[in-house]
Amino acid sequence: QKEVEQNSGPLSVPEGAIASLNCTYSDRGSQSFFWYRQYSGKSPELIMFIYSNGDKEDGRFTAQLNKASQYVSLLIRDSQPSDSATYLCAVKGAGGFKTIFGAGTRLFVKA
């Protein structure tokens, strides 16, 4: 079992719709959870982080964490073509030494 799993996609949504991206992780001691966006040929950039169970909202983005289910999600409201990218889920373990990434989900937002 991979430590951090994501559906590779591609996930295709129409402009203005909600895009829902999901991630599961295996280390129950994980403390910190991140969503990075990576445009083709570019480096990853952080868009959201979450530490506590529940929802965290920042503009059009909402991160959701359920530690009991070992599940993290990212919702993108009012999706725009500029949101088309690969979204990487990352988990920092209990020791804080490693940040493990999922393989990423490719998102396409159709105009």
Add this chain to the structure above:
Amino acid sequence: EAQVTQNPRYLITVTGKKLTVTCSQNMNHEYMSWYRQDPGLGLRQIYYSMNVEVTDKGDVPEGYKVSRKEKRNFPLILESPSPNQTSLYFCASRFSRQGRTGELFFGEGSRLTVL
């Protein structure tokens, strides 16, 4: 400007020819790490360093070496490159102190081809 700088950005080399990819950060981060990114496999950690003179293996360390003699620099060394090390490499850094978000800041990437 706060940044992580990698060099070279692109490199084509041949099997067995030693090479070094440099990484430097100007944000006074304690933690630095190297990842490789391959299609379908995502970012896999090669080595990381919690601070000067402290390094440890990630998930795919075979064929690589690192050193951390100064806080700002974390070079990746391929002593005898092989074609399976053809990949896109990212250096990243962050604070490791309590109270920080743990956000990783990435360099622009180094695309390496080993023939």
